[in-house]
Amino acid sequence: GAGVSQSPSNKVTEKGKDVELRCDPISGHTALYWYRQRLGQGLEFLIYFQGNSAPDKSGLPSDRFSAERTGESVSTLTIQRTQQEDSAVYLCASSLVRGRVNYEQYFGPGTRLTVT
Amino acid sequence: EDQVTQSPEALRLQEGESSSLNCSYTVSGLRGLFWYRQDPGKGPEFLFTLYSAGEEKEKERLKATLTKKESFLHITAPKPEDSATYLCAVLLSGGYNKLIFGAGTRLAVHP
Numbered sequence: 001g002a003g004v005s006q007s008p009s010n011k012v013t014e015k016g017k018d019v020e021l022r023c024d025p026i027s028g029h030t031a032l033y034w035y036r037q038r039l040g041q042g043l044e045f046l047i048y049f050q051g052n053s054a055p056d057k058s059g060l061p062s063d064r065f066s067a068e069r070t071g072e073s074v075s076t077l078t079i080q081r082t083q084q085e086d087s088a089v090y091l092c093a094s095s096l097v098r099g100r101v102n103y104e105q106y107f108g109p110g111t112r113l114t115v116t
Numbered sequence: 117e118d119q120v121t122q123s124p125e126a127l128r129l130q131e132g133e134s135s136s137l138n139c140s141y142t143v144s145g146l147r148g149l150f151w152y153r154q155d156p157g158k159g160p161e162f163l164f165t166l167y168s169a170g171e172e173k174e175k176e177r178l179k180a181t182l183t184k185k186e187s188f189l190h191i192t193a194p195k196p197e198d199s200a201t202y203l204c205a206v207l208l209s210g211g212y213n214k215l216i217f218g219a220g221t222r223l224a225v226h227p
Contacts, residue, residue: 004159031213042203043160045214056214091159102213104150107159 004108025094033093118143122218140186145209152203
């Protein structure tokens with residue numbers, strides 16, 4: 001079946017502009033996650049959705065970052081008033097969660113954001 | 117503070133030269149440990165999940181093991197196509213579902 005998809009694959013924006021990044025999870029996956037990966041570094045957790053609620057937003061770096069999810073499908077990560085330090089690859093993942101069991105997370109290809 | 121440390125940062129092997137990558141963790145409670153492979157310009161690709169100390173999993177030339185403080189990814193007779201960054205991540209107990217990742221080990225296998 002289809003994997004996690006993300007769009008756009010690349011985004012170049014000017015400092016101060018707003019950007020929206022989109023994630024389509026694997027069908028049937030109730031959990032959705034956003035991570036950020038700076039050049040040469042590991043993945044940094046941003047936010048977790050279970051259905052359309054976000055029980056863990058602890059990784060969002062500032063109030064310029066927000067995310068929403070429609071039901072158990074598409075999610076959008078929005079960055080307002082972008083700064084150069086926001087330049088990174090933004091990765092989305094989805095997984096099954098049944099009871100207390102968290103299954104493995106499957107990742108999309110990422111959106112490479114460059115703020116000039 | 118929950119922490120995941122991978123070593124070495126980079127590893128260069130000759131084709132056929134077996135080795136191991138290390139992932140050590142200091143966490144409040146472990147619900148699972150995950151290994152991923154990441155190729156340049158792509159998202160991480162799931163390899164293994166380990167849930168308890170003593171558990172082992174194998175896939176082709178890769179074998180992952182888990183103790184109470186660390187995990188190893190053993191690569192037997194590697195081929196150039198095994199070249200990638202290998203990421204280790206832990207899933208914490210206590211109701212949180214985020215993965216905490218290590219910085220990764222960049223593996224280069226030369227013919």
